[in-house]
Amino acid sequence: MPTASPTPDRARTTASPAPDGAPEGPVVPSGGPVVASEGPVVGFDLDLTLIDSRPGIKAAFDVLAAETGVAIDSDLVVSRLGPPVEHEMAHWFDSDRAVAMADRYRELYPTHAIAPTPSLPGVADALAAVHAHRGRSIVVTAKAARLAQLHVAHLGLDVDAIHGGAWQEGKTEAMLADGISVYVGDHVHDMAAARGAGATGVGVATGTSSPQELADAGAEVVLDTLEEFPGWLDEHLLATRLDALDAQLRELGSVLVAYSGGADSAFLLAAAVRALGADRVVAATAYSGSLPQAERGPAATYADSLGVRQLTPHTHEMERAGYRANNGDRCYFCKSELLDVLTPLAAEQGIAAVATGTNADDARAGFRPGIRAAAERGAATPLRDAGLTKAQVREASRRWGLPTWDKPAAACLSSRIAYGVEVTPHRLARVERAEAAVRTALAEHGLGFENLRVRDLDDRARVELDDAVVGRLDARPSARTAVVDAVRDAGFDDVEIDPRGFRSGAMNELLPEPERRRHASDSGPIAVESTRTGT
Secondary structure, eight states: OOOOOOOOOOOOSSOOOOOTTSOOOOBOTTSOOOOOOSSOEEEEOOBTTTBOOHHHHHHHHHHHHHHHTOOOOHHHHHTTOOSOHHHHHTTTSOHHHHHHHHHHHHHHHHHHTSTTOOBOTTHHHHHHHHHHTTOEEEEEOSSOHHHHHHHHHHHTOOOSEEEOSOOTHHHHHHHHHHTOOEEEESSHHHHHHHHHHTOEEEEETTSSSOHHHHHHTTOSEEESSGGGHHHHHHHHHHHHHHHHHHHHHHHHOSEEEEOOSSHHHHHHHHHHHHHHOGGGEEEEOOBSTTSOHHHHHHHHHHHHHTTOEEEOOBOOGGGOHHHHHTOTTHHHHHHHHHHHHHHHHHHHTTOSEEEOOOOHHHHHOSOOHHHHHHHHTTOBOHHHHHTOOHHHHHHHHHHTTOTTTTOOOOOOGGGGBOTTSOOOHHHHHHHHHHHHHHHHHHHHTTOOOSOEEEEEOSSOEEEEEOHHHHHHHHHOHHHHHHHHHHHHHTTOSOEEEOTTOOOTTGGGGGSOHHHHHHHHHTOTTOOOOOOOOOO
16 A cells, blocks of 8 residues: 655646646646645546536537537537547547647636536545645646636635646656655546556546446545545545554564653554564663653553563653753753663663654654654654654554553653753652642542643742633632642642643743744754645
8 A cells, every 4th residue: 555655746836838648737826836745645636526617618618619610519528528628629620620629628718617617525625634634735637737727716725736737647647746645536547547656546436437437447445525535534544654653663673662651652662562562572661750650650550461571760861961951952851861771771672773652743843852862862753754643643542442542641740840940859849749739639629631730930830721621710719729729738839820721832932932943943854844835
């Protein structure tokens, strides 16, 4: 099965004249630059896949018939859409006139064919699904690029580029040029072109080819309408990326997983056991003041349930001046310490690689110096490399029956301390006591929650809870007072409950903008989210 990993676009940004069947373009509908994709690159045919062009094409042919006096059966014309218009003209005009009539038809087209043409059901959601996965949608069509662009603009279709004049081998060439991994079309020739490009062919039964004909032509799946496409794409990407993860882990041979007990590293641990067997997998949970005591027991229980050896080496990040200083790059020093401990440990155990639970979403965040530290030390990132997002990790964990599938994110305790405030054992312990006390206070008042952070801002503590919980505290003064008192009892003199609610990475908001940008640009090989262009 072809993967849905991103391939940077190398194509031109303006249409160029092309011979019959050779692709034009691509045209970028917004007029902006062609950009690389972080997710799947999905190609779509236009006529009878995205739009029902039959009313418009019929109208243009009727005008052409009136002009030429040739009795063109426009109903027959629209019953066999797919090939370039020159093919259709050959049915009605002598060979010496067919090309000229095709040109005249294209002249008539903008006036007569655009307005009557609607989009097909499910189109907007299908295109949105591609972008939701941070991918790109590219129209690859036999229609002239400028005419295709008129349809896209008229209907407001959110596509990223248009390849016009592409038919049969020309479609294959366009797919290869853009790194298209999935191609959606209604015609048997669309499926043949996808097969030639090594792309997954998705047939949609809204055109002139039957579902069986599409399947026989190589479609991996045939959908009744594009309304089914978002669900199919979700499943396809998850399955493809899980297959890629399994292949990567098998290639490693044996692995020591940097296992914190969180959802990502717990899933990676389970995936490694599936791929390699428990005897070739080791879980390493680093013990230090930044790992809450409450996390240690559940982490050990989970590793034991998988039959995996768990090692608990002590790390000494507090001995690193950069970690204690707690500037914006604190995570770099923490991760450096972790990998400097785990790498020789893996070697002692006869394990080939050390892997972290970094996922594809983590890698897109511009401010992750810890990822850079791990990369510099050769740590494997199988989840990231397979393209698995946080949501996909949770969904796969749910399907595998892992107890961590819905576990809230739980960053290390040092992440609670405001940048520039020195990290000390006292501060870490105080934050841990405060969060435990808040949990108890909320439980005593019957208030459930998903996310909780007590931020140490040096002169005060700031409590972040889910928006809904903040609202309930506002309506219940006694519960609010109990939370504030719990934090005070843990050692903070001044306490506030953040009305904005919980925000992952909220401490980054306190950094000056130049500092944030500097650390983002210093992040080495980390992928940065690119701006998607659209109509």
